[in-house]
Structures are given as structure tokens and as C-alpha cells.
Amino acid sequence: MVSVNSVKVDITTAEQASAARRLVQDWATKLGFSAIDKTKFVTAASELARNTLVHGGGGYMDLTECNVNGRIGLQAVFQDSGRGIANIDQALEDGYSTAKSLGLGLGGAKRLVNEFSIRSEVGVGTTVSITQWKRR
Secondary structure, three states, X not given: OEXXXXXXXXXXXXXXXXXXXXXXXXXXXXXXXXXHHHHHHHHHHHHHHHHHHHOOOOEEEEEEEEEEOOEEEEEEEEEEOOOOOOOHHHHOOOOOOOOOOOOOXXXXXXXXXXXXXXXXXXXXXXXXXXXXXXXX
């Protein structure tokens, strides 16, 4: 994957989480993503920014414009140093929540994007990467 452009955004306040969401939206618009693909990616990024803040105690997002053999995409990597996720499979299940919410966020984010990966270690933190490719 060739990085064309990237930026790191701190996510330690609700305002910064909102700014991260707006940045994702702006870049997806600039790259010419369809309205549906843009909405899906922005929704997933918004959920992950919120999770970084609420569950991870804050962290950051790396947003990267990618080009792979002429294929254009956006990758957002969210990283925190929070308590970590003990059971990732359970955390991805709809209805599972540690915050008394609907428990649709993490699994929903995964379903909305083309590529999704998650790494987490209890007591160390969590990294979630999402990628959306522009349709040709």
C-alpha cells in the first residue's frame, strides 16, 4: 500500500472525536467516494473515534489516503492505551456492551467497511484499522 497523504489526529475530547469524523468526511468527499460509501466509512470512523475516547480513555486516529495499483482508498487507524478488550469475538457480537449501550458499534463498524482489523491486549490498549476503497 502506498501512502499518498496522511494525518494524525488526537482524540482526547469529544470535540476532537467530532473533528476526526469531519476530517474523514472531507477526505472521502475530496477523493470522490460515492454518497453511500462515504456515509458508511464516516459512520464507522465516528463510532471508532467514540470508542477510542469512551472505552480507551483517549488516543488518536491516523488517516491515510492510499493508492494500490491505481486503486484509491482511505484507511483510518484508531489507537488507544486503554484497558483493552479481553474477548474480541464477544465484543464484535451485536448486543454486547460494557457501557450499557445497544452494543452495535464495533460489529457495525466492521460490517460498514471493506477491510477491518483489530488488535487488543488487556492492560495495554486497542488498535482498530478500517479501510474503504473507492469504487471504480
